[in-house]
Amino acid sequence: MNIVSVNTDNLKEYVELSLLLFPEETYDVEYEMYKESFATDKEMGFLYQADNKYVALLHISIRSDYVNGTDTSPVVYIEAIYVLPDYRKKGIARELIEFAESIAKEKGITQLASDCFIDNHASELFHKSCGFREEERVICFVKDV
Secondary structure (H helix, E strand, O other): OOEEEOOOOOHHHHHHHHHHHOOOOOHHHHHHHHHHHOOOOOEEEEEEEEOOEEEEEEEEEEEOOOOOOOOOOOEEEEEEEEEOHHHOOOOHHHHHHHHHHHHHHHOOOOOEEOOOOOOOHHHHHHHHHOOOOOOOOOOOOOOOO
16 A cells, blocks of 8 residues: 555654645644644544655544534544645545545544635645535634734
8 A cells, every 4th residue: 555654754754745735834843743643543644655755645633523514523634635746636635535534434433524725726626526515615704902
């Protein structure tokens, strides 16, 4: 299988890939956050290997709190999914979603959830092509006081 769990041996590569998805973060912050989150059984990270290198990542969590649009608890939540540009359109992201589904089934969880920014049309189309359905749109507000 091309999918491996994130562990101390490959955490550096996982963080490097995640920074391509979240460039506003820093390596040190991301490294510590992932190191802490993967120490629990509620967060899981995976890497996809092709051509003898890691080319994609999947970060899922088991959420027991309410997740917008779901009607069961817990749910497997897709926190992040990223594929290097040269490896896109090859079915890797879809394979990672199917892998997340298999984890849900193993745990007796019947719903997978995810999100994307409202203007990320590529992600929206990808999710829909994988069988996700749109449940709601949210506008977030902040007021400094």
